[in-house]
Amino acid sequence: MNVEAIVAAVGLEVKCGRESLGREVTGGYTGDLLSDVMGHSKEGYLWITRQVHQNIVAVASLKEHAGIILINGCEPAAETLEKAEAEKIPVMVSVLPAFELSGRIYNLLTSPG
Amino acid sequence: MKLSEVRDILDAEIIVGEDCLDLEVHTAFGADLMSDVLAFAKAGSLLLTGLTNTQVIRTANVLDIAAIILVRGKKPSSETIALASELKIPILTTKYILFETAGRLYMKGIVGCLSKVENTSGRT
Amino acid sequence: MGEPKPNLYSESFHIEGGNFNSAGIVSTSIKSILKKLGIPGDIVRKAAIVSYEAEINVVSYAKKAVVNLTVGPGVVRIEVIDEGQGIPNIDLAMQEGYSTADQRIREMGFGAGMGLCNIKNYSDDFHIESEVGKGTHLKMTIQTP
Numbered sequence: 001m002n003v004e005a006i007v008a009a010v011g012l013e014v015k016c017g018r019e020s021l022g023r024e025v026t027g028g029y030t031g032d033l034l035s036d037v038m039g040h041s042k043e044g045y046l047w048i049t050r051q052v053h054q055n056i057v058a059v060a061s062l063k064e065h066a067g068i069i070l071i072n073g074c075e076p077a078a079e080t081l082e083k084a085e086a087e088k089i090p091v092m093v094s095v096l097p098a099f100e101l102s103g104r105i106y107n108l109l110t111s112p113g
Numbered sequence: 114m115k116l117s118e119v120r121d122i123l124d125a126e127i128i129v130g131e132d133c134l135d136l137e138v139h140t141a142f143g144a145d146l147m148s149d150v151l152a153f154a155k156a157g158s159l160l161l162t163g164l165t166n167t168q169v170i171r172t173a174n175v176l177d178i179a180a181i182i183l184v185r186g187k188k189p190s191s192e193t194i195a196l197a198s199e200l201k202i203p204i205l206t207t208k209y210i211l212f213e214t215a216g217r218l219y220m221k222g223i224v225g226c227l228s229k230v231e232n233t234s235g236r237t
Numbered sequence: 238m239g240e241p242k243p244n245l246y247s248e249s250f251h252i253e254g255g256n257f258n259s260a261g262i263v264s265t266s267i268k269s270i271l272k273k274l275g276i277p278g279d280i281v282r283k284a285a286i287v288s289y290e291a292e293i294n295v296v297s298y299a300k301k302a303v304v305n306l307t308v309g310p311g312v313v314r315i316e317v318i319d320e321g322q323g324i325p326n327i328d329l330a331m332q333e334g335y336s337t338a339d340q341r342i343r344e345m346g347f348g349a350g351m352g353l354c355n356i357k358n359y360s361d362d363f364h365i366e367s368e369v370g371k372g373t374h375l376k377m378t379i380q381t382p
C-alpha cells in the first residue's frame with residue numbers, strides 16, 4: 001500500500017511532498033521522542049507524531065520514512081515544511097489522536113488484500 | 114473489555130496490578146509527552162507510552178488513568194514499580210511498538226480519546 | 238456584603254527545584270486531600286492537573302516554591318509562588334509549543350510547551366506574574382458545585 005492510498009483511506013491533509021506519495025509504506029512508528037524514533041523506526045515507515053519542529057525532517061530523512069503524519073490537527077512549523085519540501089518527504093496532518101490514527105493505519109496495513 | 118483481555122491481546126506481562134485484571138476499559142491514549150496526556154487523555158483510559166519514569170505514574174494518578182501499557186518491551190525502574198503499587202495503578206509491558214499496540218487494541222474495539230466527542234456524550 | 242465565609246481547608250506545601258524524584262508529590266497530596274473533602278472527581282482531577290503542571294515547572298525551571306491550597310465554599314484555589322529565574326516573556330511562555338526545556342527534561346516526557354496552556358484551560362480563573370531573577374507567581378481558581 002502506498003502513502004496516497006493511506007491518505008485517501010484515513011483522510012489526511014497533505015501539507016507538502018506530494019511527488020513522493022507513491023512511496024510504498026512498510027509499517028508505522030508512533031512516537032514523540034526523536035531519539036526513540038531514530039533508534040527504532042525503519043525505512044518505509046510512516047511516522048506518527050505530535051512534534052512539529054524542523055528536527056523531525058532530519059529524522060525522517062535519515063531513516064528514509066515514507067512520510068510524517070502529525071496528529072491532533074497539529075500545524076507543522078514553516079521551517080519544517082520548507083525542509084520537508086526540499087527533502088521530498090510528505091508531511092500530512094490528521095485530526096485524530098495518535099491511538100486512533102495508529103489503530104486505523106495498522107488495520108489498513110495488516111488487513112488482507 | 115477487561116484488563117485481562119488487554120493482556121492477552123498484547124501478549125503482555127503484568128508488572129503491577131495482578132489483582133486488577135477484572136477492570137473494564139474502553140478507551141486508550143498513546144503519547145510520549147506528559148502534557149499531551151494531561152491535555153487530552155480521559156479518566157479510565159489506558160495510557161500507552163514508551164516512557165518508564167515515575168512521572169508517568171504521577172501523570173496517570175492525576176488523571177485517574179485505568180492502567181499503563183509500556184510499549185517496546187520497556188521495563189520500569191524499581192522506583193516506578195514502587196510508586197505504581199502505592200498508588201494502585203496497574204502496569205503492563207508489551208513487546209510491541211506503540212503503533213502495533215494501538216493497532217491490536219483498536220482492532221478489538223478499544224477507541225481513542227476523541228476529546229470533543231466524549232465531552233458531549235454525557236459521561237457522568 | 239455579609240461576613241466572608243470561612244475556608245473549609247487550607248494547607249501549604251513546599252517544592253524543591255531540580256528534584257525530579259519528588260516531583261509530583263505535592264499534586265498527589267492535593268488530589269487525595271480534595272478527594273477526602275468529598276469534592277467531585279472531575280474537579281479533583283482539574284485541580285490535580287493544574288498543580289502537577291505547575292509543580293513540574295518549578296522542578297524544571299525554579300529553585301523552590303510554596304504551594305498554597307485553599308478550599309472555600311464553591312471554590313478550590315491553588316497558588317504557586319516560586320523563587321527562581323522568572324519568565325522574561327509571559328506571552329511567549331503561554332504560547333502552545335514554546336519551551337526552553339533541556340534534553341534531560343525532554344527525555345522525561347516534558348517540554349512540549351503545553352504546561353501553562355493546560356493550567357489555563359483547566360482553571361476557571363488563572364493569573365500569572367513573573368519577575369526575571371526573582372520568581373513566578375501563579376494563581377489558579379477552580380469552581381466547585
Ligand SMILES: Nc1ncnc2c1ncn2[C@@H]1O[C@H](COP(=O)(O)OP(=O)(O)OP(=O)(O)O)[C@@H](O)[C@H]1O
Pocket residue numbers: 148290294295297298299319321322323324330331335336337338346347348349350351352353354373
Ligand atoms: N516557574 C517557572 N519559572 C521559570 N520559567 C518558567 C516557569 N514555568 C514556565 N517557564 C518557562 O515557560 C516555558 C513554557 O512553560 P510550559 O509549562 O508551558 O511548557 P514546558 O514546561 O516547556 O513543557 P510542558 O509543560 O509541555 O512539559 C518553559 O519552557 C519555561 O521557559
Ligand SMILES: [Mg+2]
Pocket residue numbers: 290293294347348351352353
Ligand atoms: Mg511545563
